[in-house]
Amino acid sequence: MAKNSKAGKKLAKKAEKAAKTAAKKSPKKFLITVAVILILALVAGAFWYFFVYKKEKKEGGTVVSGELTVRFLELGNGNAGDCVLIKTGDTEVLIDAGSKRGSAQTLVPAIKEYCTDGVLEYVIATHAHEDHIAAFVGNSGSDGIFANFQCKTIIDYAKKNTSSKISQDYERLRDEEVSTTEGAAHYTALQCWNNADGAQRSYELAEGISFEILYQKFYENSSSDENNYSVCTLFTQGENHFLFTGDLEKEGEESLVQSNDLPHVKLFKAGHHGSKTSSNDVLLSKITPEIVCVCCCAGSYEYTEIEENTFPTQAMIDRVAKYTKNIYVTTLATGIDKANKKTSGFTSMNGTITVTSSAEGVVTVHGNANDTVLKDTEWFKENRTWPAGGQ
Numbered sequence: 001m002a003k004n005s006k007a008g009k010k011l012a013k014k015a016e017k018a019a020k021t022a023a024k025k026s027p028k029k030f031l032i033t034v035a036v037i038l039i040l041a042l043v044a045g046a047f048w049y050f051f052v053y054k055k056e057k058k059e060g061g062t063v064v065s066g067e068l069t070v071r072f073l074e075l076g077n078g079n080a081g082d083c084v085l086i087k088t089g090d091t092e093v094l095i096d097a098g099s100k101r102g103s104a105q106t107l108v109p110a111i112k113e114y115c116t117d118g119v120l121e122y123v124i125a126t127h128a129h130e131d132h133i134a135a136f137v138g139n140s141g142s143d144g145i146f147a148n149f150q151c152k153t154i155i156d157y158a159k160k161n162t163s164s165k166i167s168q169d170y171e172r173l174r175d176e177e178v179s180t181t182e183g184a185a186h187y188t189a190l191q192c193w194n195n196a197d198g199a200q201r202s203y204e205l206a207e208g209i210s211f212e213i214l215y216q217k218f219y220e221n222s223s224s225d226e227n228n229y230s231v232c233t234l235f236t237q238g239e240n241h242f243l244f245t246g247d248l249e250k251e252g253e254e255s256l257v258q259s260n261d262l263p264h265v266k267l268f269k270a271g272h273h274g275s276k277t278s279s280n281d282v283l284l285s286k287i288t289p290e291i292v293c294v295c296c297c298a299g300s301y302e303y304t305e306i307e308e309n310t311f312p313t314q315a316m317i318d319r320v321a322k323y324t325k326n327i328y329v330t331t332l333a334t335g336i337d338k339a340n341k342k343t344s345g346f347t348s349m350n351g352t353i354t355v356t357s358s359a360e361g362v363v364t365v366h367g368n369a370n371d372t373v374l375k376d377t378e379w380f381k382e383n384r385t386w387p388a389g390g391q
């Protein structure tokens, strides 16, 4: 640009000189020269605007400082639950810490492997169910997430129905963490949405990488279903988007779609562990996900004895299949006894799933057990069907 403006100045000086000479010689020639100068100035201006200024602005807007990784962590047991660690550089965001208090024994070392400075810059608790918050607490009071990491900004559900012992303990420890940690803050999703009391609707993690708290009406309205209070977040890295909706159910998904201009997403964490009541068409048709990760123990009878409704459900698979075959699942039940509706243990399905988006925006998926997509697994072939017309 410096070169261009130098050339422009030279041009202008030359034109000024020519105009002075022309004015002395003849007024007609003078007018023609002025017109030529004006046209030249207009062309030069347009050239600068379209090819220099606009190009620089566009490039400036999409600068991404580095890669973004999203890890769906295994929880050390055969229970459904969420724990998602999102990282760029030395900045981490942890969404939830399920599924049981004992999961902390698996999660704390797993998080320490990636969060080497001991600081979780942002911690989000989507809703007050055990399978999302128990490992924040841990079993002994010294082994939970809050006791092992400095949590700087904690973003919570705005409403809750439950007053279980775990949610009371979670809230006590969270408040202790905030009061004893220098610079720590605690906000609800609603405060974030309203940019109130120091909370922000959007947080920048690095250049070109940010996350925002999306609005849905159950931050303010009551629901008989705790899941509908789930805090929803959209992460953006350059042109790529990643959506997390906790255990949000259909009514919440409808509100989410109505309240936000949702983009196409590279990654969607399947709502509510792949339940038939979440990941509905109303949401999927907006976000048209390329990759769907499910945090559950496939085939477990934890919540139902109806085969097709065990996580990940046939209904969720039927809906997601319209958009992608790239479905991944963390954990798998073992010793599935269909006659007695029992399982004997658990193993990894994909294991801890890592979705990496490079600085250039190329997205890859890797499971620490294997990279097999759900529809190609043995469990799927025995227990589920891929719908006709699916991807």
Ligand SMILES: [Zn+2]
Residues within 6 Å of the ligand: 080, 081, 082, 129, 131, 132, 247, 272, 273
């Ligand atoms: Zn859950």
